[in-house]
Amino acid sequence: MLILISCSLLFITTLALMVLQVTQPNARYAWLVAVGGSLLALISVFMWLAQAPFDMTLPAWQPQTVFINPIQFRADKLSWPFALSITALTLTILLTAITRSAITNSFTWAGTLALGGIGLLAVTANNPLTLLLVWGALDITELMTQLRAVDGPANNEKVVISFSTRALGIGLLLWANIVSIAQGNTFDFQSIAPASGLYLVAAAGLRLGVLPLHLPYASESTMRRGIGTSLRLVSAVSSLVLLAHIPVGSLTSALTPFLLGLAIVAALYGGWMWLRAPDELTGRPYWVISLAALSVISALSGSPLGAVAWGCALILVGGALFLASVQQVWLNRALLIGVWSLSSLPFSLTASAWLGSLGFFIPFVIVAQALVMAGFVRHALRSAGRTSLESQPGWANKIYPTGIILLIVFQLLLGLTGWDGASQIGAWLQALLTSLLAFGLVWATPRFRVLNPIRAHWVSPAMSGVTTIYSSLWVIYRMLGRVSQSITVTLEGEGGIMWTLLFLVLFISLMT
Numbered sequence: 001m002l003i004l005i006s007c008s009l010l011f012i013t014t015l016a017l018m019v020l021q022v023t024q025p026n027a028r029y030a031w032l033v034a035v036g037g038s039l040l041a042l043i044s045v046f047m048w049l050a051q052a053p054f055d056m057t058l059p060a061w062q063p064q065t066v067f068i069n070p071i072q073f074r075a076d077k078l079s080w081p082f083a084l085s086i087t088a089l090t091l092t093i094l095l096t097a098i099t100r101s102a103i104t105n106s107f108t109w110a111g112t113l114a115l116g117g118i119g120l121l122a123v124t125a126n127n128p129l130t131l132l133l134v135w136g137a138l139d140i141t142e143l144m145t146q147l148r149a150v151d152g153p154a155n156n157e158k159v160v161i162s163f164s165t166r167a168l169g170i171g172l173l174l175w176a177n178i179v180s181i182a183q184g185n186t187f188d189f190q191s192i193a194p195a196s197g198l199y200l201v202a203a204a205g206l207r208l209g210v211l212p213l214h215l216p217y218a219s220e221s222t223m224r225r226g227i228g229t230s231l232r233l234v235s236a237v238s239s240l241v242l243l244a245h246i247p248v249g250s251l252t253s254a255l256t257p258f259l260l261g262l263a264i265v266a267a268l269y270g271g272w273m274w275l276r277a278p279d280e281l282t283g284r285p286y287w288v289i290s291l292a293a294l295s296v297i298s299a300l301s302g303s304p305l306g307a308v309a310w311g312c313a314l315i316l317v318g319g320a321l322f323l324a325s326v327q328q329v330w331l332n333r334a335l336l337i338g339v340w341s342l343s344s345l346p347f348s349l350t351a352s353a354w355l356g357s358l359g360f361f362i363p364f365v366i367v368a369q370a371l372v373m374a375g376f377v378r379h380a381l382r383s384a385g386r387t388s389l390e391s392q393p394g395w396a397n398k399i400y401p402t403g404i405i406l407l408i409v410f411q412l413l414l415g416l417t418g419w420d421g422a423s424q425i426g427a428w429l430q431a432l433l434t435s436l437l438a439f440g441l442v443w444a445t446p447r448f449r450v451l452n453p454i455r456a457h458w459v460s461p462a463m464s465g466v467t468t469i470y471s472s473l474w475v476i477y478r479m480l481g482r483v484s485q486s487i488t489v490t491l492e493g494e495g496g497i498m499w500t501l502l503f504l505v506l507f508i509s510l511m512t
Contacts, residue, residue, distance in 0.1 A: 001056065002044060002047055002048050002051065002054070002075065003048075003056045003073050003075055003120070003124050004056060005044050006041050006044040006045055006048075006083070006087070006120055007041075007117045007120050007121060009037055009040050009041040009044060010037060010038065010041050010087075010090070010113045010114070010116050010117035010120070011113075011114065011117045012037070013033060013034060013036075013037025013038070013041075013110075013113050014037075014110045014111075014113040014114045014117070015110075016033055016037070017030055017033060017034055017106040017107070017109055017110040017113070018106070018107065018110050020033065020106055021105070021106040021107055021110070025106075027106075030106045030109070031094070031097070031098075031109070034094050034106070034109040034110075034112075034113060035091070035094050035095065037113060038087065038090045038091040038094055038113060038116070039091055041087050041090070041091075041116070042084075042087040042088060042090075042091050045080070045083050045084050045087050045120075046084075048075045048080055048083070049080065049418070051075075052075050052076055052077065052080060053074060053075060053076035053077070054074070054075055055072060055073065055074045055075075055126065056072070056073045056074075056075075056124075057070050057071070057072045057073075058070060058071040058072070069127045069128075069129050069130075069188060071129065071130050071133070072125075072126040072127055072130055072188070073121065073124040073125060073126055073130065074124055074125075074126035074189075075124055077418075077419045077420045078241075078244045078245070078304075078305075078308055078419070078420065079123045079124045079241070080418065080419055081308055081312050081414050081418060081419045081421075082123035082237055082240075082241055082244075082308065082311060082312065083120050083123055083124065084410065084414070084418070085237070085311075085312045085315040085316050085410070085414075086116055086119040086120060086123065086234060086237065086315065087116060087120070088315075088316065088319075088406055088407055088410050089116070089229075089230065089233060089234070089315050089316070089319045089407065090112055090113060090115075090116035090230065091403070091406065092319060092320070092323055092403040092404065092406055092407050093112050093226055093227070093229065093230055093319075093323060093403075094109060094112065094403075095399055095400065095402060095403030095406070096225075096226075096323045096325070096400055096403040096404065097109065097226060098396045098399055098400060099325055099326050099396065099400050108226065108227050111145070111227050111230075112226065112227050112230045114141070115138075115141070115227070115230045115231060115234050116230070116234065118134060118137055118138050118141065118234070118238075119138075119234040119237065119238055121134045122134040122135065122138065122237075122238035122241060123237065123238065123241045125241075126188055126189055126190075127188040127189060128173050128174070128176065128177040129177070131173065131241075131242065132170055132173060132174060134238065135166070135169075135170055135173075135207075135238065135239075136170065138234075138235060138238055139163060139166045139167065139170075142162075142163075142231060142235060143159065143160075143163045145227075145231065146159040146162070147159055165206060165207070166207050168206055169203045169204070169206040169207035169239070170203070172199055172200075172202050172203035172206060173199070173200065173203040173242070175199055176196040176199035176200050176203065177196075179193060179195050179196050179199065180192065180193035180195075180196045183195065189245035192245070192246070192247055192250060193250075194247075194249055194250040194252075195250075196250065197246050197247065197249075197250025197251050197253075198250070198251065198253055198255060198256075198259070200242055200243075200245075200246050200250075201243065201246065201251070201259060201296065201299060201300065202259075203239075203242065204239045204240065204242040204243050204296070205259075205262075205263070205292075205296050207239040208236060208239050208240070208288070208289070208292035208293075208295075208296070209266070209288070209289050209292065210262070210263055210266045210289065210292050210293045210296050211259060211262050211263065211266075211296065212262060213262070213265060213266045213269060213289075225281070225322060225323055225325055226323075229284075229318075229319060229322045229323060232284060232285075232288060233288070233314060233315050233318060233319060234315075236288050236291075236292055236311075236314060237311050237314065237315055239292075240292065240295050240307060240310070240311035240314070241311065243295055243296065243298075243299040243304060243307035243311075244299075244304045244305075244307050244308045244311070245304070246299055246304055247304075251299075251300060251302065256300055259296075259300055260297060260300050260301070260361055261361075263293045263296040263297045263300065264293070264297060264361060264364045264365065264368065266289055266290075266292075266293040266296075267290050267293035267294055267297065267364075267365070267368035267369075268364065268367065268368045268371070269286075269289070270286045270287070270288075270289035270290030270291075270293060270368075270372075271286075271290045271367075271368045271369075271370075271371030271372045271375065272371055273286040274286040274287050274290055274371065274372060274375040275371050275372075275374055275375035275378070275441070275445070275451065276375075276451070276452070277375070277379075279379065279382065280321050280322055280379040280382070281322065283375065283379070284318075284322060287314075287318055287372075287375075288314065288318075290368065290371070290372050291310050291311075291313060291314040291318070291372065292310075292314070293368070294310045294353070294365075294368065294369065294372070295307040295310040295311055295314075297358075297361075297365060298310060298353050298354065298356065300356075301354070301356030301357055301358050301361075302355075302356030302357055303352065303353065303354065303355040303356035305352040305355060305420060305421040306350070306352055306353035306354060306355060306356065306421075308352075308419070308421055309349055309350040309351070309352050309353050309421050310350060310353060312349060312414055313338075313341055313342055313349055313350055313411075316338075316341070316349070316407045316408075316410055316411045316414070317338035317341050317342060317349075317376070317407075317411060319407050320335055320338060320404050320407040320408055320411075321335060321338065321376065321379060321380060323403065323404065323407075324380075324404055326400060327383050328401065331401055331404055331405075332380055332381060332383070333381075334404070334405065334408055335380040335404070335408070336377065336380055336381075337408050337411060337412070338376055338380065338408070338411065339373055339376060339377055339380075339438070340411075341411040341412075341415065342369070342372060342373050342376060343373065343431055343434065343435050343438075344369070344426055344427065344430070344431035344434065345426075345428065345431045345432070345435065346424070346425045346426060346428050346431075347415055347416060347423060347424070347425075348415045348426075348431075349411050349412075349414050349415040350426075351415065351421070351424040351425065351426035351431075352421035352422075352424040352426055353426065353427075354426060354427040354430055354431075355424070355426065355427070362430060365430075366430060366433055366434045366437060367437070369434045369438075370434050370435075370437035370438040370440075370441060371438075371441065373434070373435070373438035373441075374438045374439075374441035374442050374445065377438070377442050378442065378445060
């Protein structure tokens with residue numbers, strides 16, 4: 001019931017804001033309504049700890065011979081940190097919205113709250129059917145938002161391709177469900193057939209852009225901070241939660257090292273592009289890819305808790321950085337706590353990241369993680385492009401820092417208590433080597449040209465060599481489409497009947 005309360009608070013507030021925007025478009029208390037609803041949702045998520053674990057099951061669909069599993073949600077020590085991170089991010093976006101004067105429309109705040117509610121449903125989904133429905137709702141929401149935000153047929157095409165890759169991930173999850181049912185298992189996240197494990201990893205990796213390496217969404221549009229951050233991070237975490245439910249025994253396959261290699265390539269590439277991005281918003285796609293790849297690596301190495309840790313870091317650490325749009329020296333330095341959260345040192349947020357076995361992949365993982373940490377330090381200390389609070393009202397000087405500090409506090413809180421991956425020593429030697437290499441990269445960045453940030457017009461979400469491969473495949477697809485269209489036009493033209501009779505005669509001759 002508590003899950004329903006938390007989601008209802010966000011959805012009801014969304015509806016209230018939409019009604020206010022239509023009936024009273026100049027209402028000054030709309031922002032207070034948005035903040036109040038998100039704050040109550042955050043408080044209600046803390047109440048989960050008093051009853052966890054608990055389930056919420058909706059009435060079964062008919063016929064039950066087809067829909068074996070009902071729509072079911074579960075709050076436990078794996079879903080709770082994800083839920084806390086999503087609600088905290090939603091509240092922070094609304095608290096920091098006072099500095100984004102260009103965004104005054106209540107519909108934008110309503111969209112942020114709705115995304116938070118859908119995110120809660122995704123991270124608490126307890127079986128593939130439930131997760132499939134939530135993924136579909138989230139993908140359709142993103143498709144509609146992106147189609148309204150981009151201009152031109154080329155950009156619209158990218159949005160459709162993005163939606164197609166996510167739909168393919170849904171297909172893989174559906175196939176995993178079929179495989180499990182074929183083996184006689186009642187498929188939920190507590191009883192997964194061993195043969196389904198790799199399909200689940202592939203489904204999450206495809207939606208995240210890790211397996212294979214690609215951008216799972218269209219290029220950054222005019223939505224930069226605010227709802228753009230919510231859309232990117234919540235969408236990624238809704239896929240990462242699948243990795244947390246994969247049992248270790250289902251990944252003992254000859255393909256596991258191959259998938260590990262692909263994930264490490266994605267982590268290294270994402271970390272390198274993140275380090276050299278001219279600013280944090282331009283590098284945001286690579287932040288998502290690099291941390292998603294680290295989550296996949298952690299799950300494949302036998303540590304699903306590590307996937308939860310990296311997912312929370314993606315939201316809490318990344319959210320604090322992407323929403324920090326105002327120049328304040330002390331706040332920029334406070335952001336550096338995120339380096340501790342990314343370090344995997346004992347009692348940090350990601351201390352449980354490497355509890356599995358990485359084998360000879362350890363050096364590559366150390367480099368990838370160090371690139372992410374070094375890039376975070378550079379972006380956190382960057383002052384160019386940030387505005388000042390001098391033009392804002394006096395109360396904004398207190399509200400805005402509160403939102404950023406909220407995410408920083410939760411980074412420290414989750415590292416110490418609240419879930420199964422808290423208060424861990426972890427692989428402290430690997431974490432120490434990673435931290436030393438990260439600080440070495442920070443020292444070397446301004447001294448070596450190859451590590452310097454590349455100019456903005458050289459950075460695009462398209463990924464050079466990787467994009468060339470996908471572009472070639474897309475050209476082949478278009479060519480096949482033209483051939484199909486030509487055949488259709490021929491058969492539907494004036495001579496269509498003659499061609500149909502000719503093919504019929506040929507078919508009968510071949511059968512004879």
